[in-house]
Amino acid sequence: MDRITTDQLTRMLVGTGTPTGPLYRRLSEGLAELIDRGELPPGAVLPPERALAVALTMSRTTVVAAYQELQAGGLVERRRGSGTRVRTHARHTVSSRELAGDHAASQFLDGPPATIDFMTAALPSLGIVADVAASLTRDDYLQLTTTHHGYHLKGLPSLRERIASWYGGSDDILITAGAQQALELVGRGCLQPGDRVIVEDPTYRGALDAFARTGSRLCTVALDSAGLDVDALEKLLVTEAPRLVYVQASGHNPTGVVMTADRRRRLTRLLDRYDFILVDDTSLAGTAFAPTPSTLGTHERLLTIGSLSKVFWGGLRLGWIRGAPQTVARLAQVRGISDLGSSLVAQEVARRLFDHYEDAVAERRTTLPVQLRTLTGLLQQHLPDCTWQEPAAGASLWVRLPHGTATQWSQLAQRYGVALLPGAVFGSSDDHTRIPFTLPVETLRAGIERLSRVATEVVGYPTDAARVNP
Numbered sequence: 467m468d469r470i471t472t473d474q475l476t477r478m479l480v481g482t483g484t485p486t487g488p489l490y491r492r493l494s495e496g497l498a499e500l501i502d503r504g505e506l507p508p509g510a511v512l513p514p515e516r517a518l519a520v521a522l523t524m525s526r527t528t529v530v531a532a533y534q535e536l537q538a539g540g541l542v543e544r545r546r547g548s549g550t551r552v553r554t555h556a557r558h559t560v561s562s563r564e565l566a567g568d569h570a571a572s573q574f575l576d577g578p579p580a581t582i583d584f585m586t587a588a589l590p591s592l593g594i595v596a597d598v599a600a601s602l603t604r605d606d607y608l609q610l611t612t613t614h615h616g617y618h619l620k621g622l623p624s625l626r627e628r629i630a631s632w633y634g635g636s637d638d639i640l641i642t643a644g645a646q647q648a649l650e651l652v653g654r655g656c657l658q659p660g661d662r663v664i665v666e667d668p669t670y671r672g673a674l675d676a677f678a679r680t681g682s683r684l685c686t687v688a689l690d691s692a693g694l695d696v697d698a699l700e701k702l703l704v705t706e707a708p709r710l711v712y713v714q715a716s717g718h719n720p721t722g723v724v725m726t727a728d729r730r731r732r733l734t735r736l737l738d739r740y741d742f743i744l745v746d747d748t749s750l751a752g753t754a755f756a757p758t759p760s761t762l763g764t765h766e767r768l769l770t771i772g773s774l775s776k777v778f779w780g781g782l783r784l785g786w787i788r789g790a791p792q793t794v795a796r797l798a799q800v801r802g803i804s805d806l807g808s809s810l811v812a813q814e815v816a817r818r819l820f821d822h823y824e825d826a827v828a829e830r831r832t833t834l835p836v837q838l839r840t841l842t843g844l845l846q847q848h849l850p851d852c853t854w855q856e857p858a859a860g861a862s863l864w865v866r867l868p869h870g871t872a873t874q875w876s877q878l879a880q881r882y883g884v885a886l887l888p889g890a891v892f893g894s895s896d897d898h899t900r901i902p903f904t905l906p907v908e909t910l911r912a913g914i915e916r917l918s919r920v921a922t923e924v925v926g927y928p929t930d931a932a933r934v935n936p
């Protein structure tokens with residue numbers, strides 16, 4: 467018998483249901499969604515009403531009403547003494563979420579949500595993307611379509627050369643559909659079920675998804691304002707013998723930390739003493755507020771992942787893996803199983819955009835710190851008990867919440883029309899959330915003002931929970 471704990475269920479519920487309507491209905495819809503997706507399997511016993519009410523900061527009557535709604539819909543059965551259980555023949559319809567799976571990508575499936583979206587930390591496109599795309603003439607397309615058969619597993623040769631020479635050195639380049647596909651390929655190509663993978667605490671959730679799906683076991687290493695704790699990593703290399711270590715040395719999502727030169731040196735030296743694959747995800751490198759190296763160098767077991775999403779535009783879906791030629795060749799074969807290469811048109815646009823890379827980075831470096839100051843100003847004004855470490859890169863702030871759990875905050879925030887990610891999603895303790903600062907100022911202000919009301923409710927919780935009626 468599957469007994470679902472309140473803790474498990476509150477995490478599963480994040481992002482489910484509809485953002486409007488009576489609270490009990492939103493909860494019952496969220497639970498129905500989880501049943502539909504099979505995440506709450508037939509026979510699973512749901513948490514007691516009172517415990518779930520406390521965890522979700524809502525009244526017990528709200529939870530009772532939600533359970534009753536599910537019972538009326540034939541999804542659960544309720545027996546005195548044995549609680550609420552998912553029925554064996556609960557309705558099963560395929561939802562878009564089921565098709566997507568419960569991973570980082572789900573948020574992009576249904577288009578922009580109606581609420582203020584603090585979940586996504588995407589950067590707006592730079593104008594140069596449209597300029598360069600519009601500069602392609604019929605002759606350019608003719609050249610592209612007549613010179614190539616169109617299938618380049620590793621990517622458009624001229625773009626790969628451009629990126630390789632941008633780095634310098636002899637490593638090879640595999641063009642991917644964004645850094646996310648790069649992570650997925652590295653997971654599929656380098657990991658076996660049961661392998662150990664070390665990630666920073668916290669880390670990018672899309673990486674957690676990509677690695678967890680290979681059946682590897684993840685363990686975390688601490689991160690501070692200078693980057694990953696290299697001494698702690700070395701101990702783990704000895705005790706855990708990991709197959710792969712995943713870092714973000716040139717700009718870290720979600721904290722915005724940039725690794726110091728000393729730590730970078732000590733980290734890469736470990737490659738000579740221990741047998742592991744080091745994956746450096748440099749997706750945020752172009753958003754660093756000060757000049758930052760965009761690679762840890764070269765080594766036969768170092769893979770550098772890059773992306774144009776943050777510097778130019780996520781819609782290009784253009785990323786890459788830089789690594790030793792034999793590794794790149796193997797990953798290209800893995801890629802060929804699911805797709806035969808990225809669009810050559812997008813790659814040609816990307817190739818031309820590289821001529822503007824330094825200007826684009828300079829533009830990000832000018833705007834991002836200003837937007838960060840706007841957010842920190844709003845936080846100081848409306849949420850003065852929140853704390854954070856000043857980021858050195860990226861488009862979001864990793865904010866420590868003064869009380870309650872971030873899962874409670876995100877549940878309450880949904881009621882105020884703010885979509886918020888709890889820190890647990892980043893594989894970290896649940897006392898942080900990540901707030902993006904690239905939204906328009908008015909949206910940012912409205913979102914932070916709404917969160918200040920959430921703060922008041924979280925302080926009142928749990929004694930005040932009964933105040934919220936269905």
Ligand SMILES: Cc1ncc(COP(=O)(O)O)c(C=O)c1O
Binds near residue numbers: 647749780784
């Ligand atoms: C650290 C990190 N890696 C990878 C990605 C995925 O980026 P892309 O849009 O290139 O797939 C992101 C996007 O937020 C990221 O922050």
